[in-house]
Amino acid sequence: MKAIRDLRDQAAFASLFEYFAPRVKAYLIKSGSAPDMAEEVTQDVMATVWRKAEQFDPARASVSTWVYTIARNRRIDIVRRNRRPEPEDLPWGPEAEPAQDEELALQQDAERLSEALQALPEKQRVLVERAYFGELTHSQIAEETGLPLGTIKSRIRLALDRLRHEMREETG
Numbered sequence: 001m002k003a004i005r006d007l008r009d010q011a012a013f014a015s016l017f018e019y020f021a022p023r024v025k026a027y028l029i030k031s032g033s034a035p036d037m038a039e040e041v042t043q044d045v046m047a048t049v050w051r052k053a054e055q056f057d058p059a060r061a062s063v064s065t066w067v068y069t070i071a072r073n074r075r076i077d078i079v080r081r082n083r084r085p086e087p088e089d090l091p092w093g094p095e096a097e098p099a100q101d102e103e104l105a106l107q108q109d110a111e112r113l114s115e116a117l118q119a120l121p122e123k124q125r126v127l128v129e130r131a132y133f134g135e136l137t138h139s140q141i142a143e144e145t146g147l148p149l150g151t152i153k154s155r156i157r158l159a160l161d162r163l164r165h166e167m168r169e170e171t172g
Helices: 001-005 012-031 034-049 063-083 101-118 122-133 138-145 151-170
Strands: none
Touching: 001 012, 012 034, 012 063, 034 063, 101 122, 101 151, 122 138, 122 151, 138 151
């Protein structure tokens, strides 16, 4: 590995490839990869070993640990990518205009929500606005305000309960 890392020695890489490629493929198959996928990932792993040889540090890991770590990470990446849900078929073209009564109802709901939001205690309102309109996470709000994360979560939960109650009361 040192010859590959330091000298870009192709013969040393060929030996390393000959030794590790079948073992990495077997490891991937035992880990649940289909044989053709394992072959593809093995090729990718070995190419990564060549491209990133300068990153190998014998003080941190053995060659086999380094190679198998690359293989494991590639396998995890592929599993994650394959588990991502496919986007649903999106309708093409412009959306149909909402009916006037639906548009009016949405506008009235938005006005009621705005009024209910303004009626919240300021400490709750400010946090809800930061979380939903400022698109900040609770942790980011805690960092900005200096408030404990639990306080942020409690105030937002109380505010949302009040808003739900107000919106239910208004609609009947």
